[in-house]
Every structure is written in C-alpha cells, then in structure tokens.
Amino acid sequence: MARMAEAKFTMPHIGHEEHLCYLENVRYIDSNLEEYKKLVRNPKFVCRRCGRAAAKAENLCDPEAL
Numbered sequence: 001m002a003r004m005a006e007a008k009f010t011m012p013h014i015g016h017e018e019h020l021c022y023l024e025n026v027r028y029i030d031s032n033l034e035e036y037k038k039l040v041r042n043p044k045f046v047c048r049r050c051g052r053a054a055a056k057a058e059n060l061c062d063p064e065a066l
Helices: 020-025 033-040
Strands: 045-047 063-065
Touching: 020 033
Parallel strands: none
Antiparallel strands: 045 063
C-alpha cells in the first residue's frame, strides 16, 4: 500500500490554538473538560465568528465584549 503524504495544517491566525473553536475541532473537551470549563466560566466576551462565549478575549478569534 502506498504511503499517504501527511496533510499540512496551518492555523488561520496567530494564537488560534488557544481559541475555543480550535479546541472544539481537536476534541479538547473529551479529555480536558475541567480545563475547558475554566475557559467558558463567567463569560465576558462572545466570538463574532462562531458565537462561542469565553471569560477572556484571547480565547476567541473575533471577540466582542458582552
């Protein structure tokens, strides 16, 4: 069987690996539920792209204060 080349994955912007939409895509919540809860507890910002809410702006791609 021929070996498949690894797909190259690039982040859409700097810091995306800390954003809730990315964490959802990599199923972070499955093994880190308590840590995820800390990110969303007492939300102060909402993402204008995906609609998720977070306590800190740096955990969203396009944050807007609530």
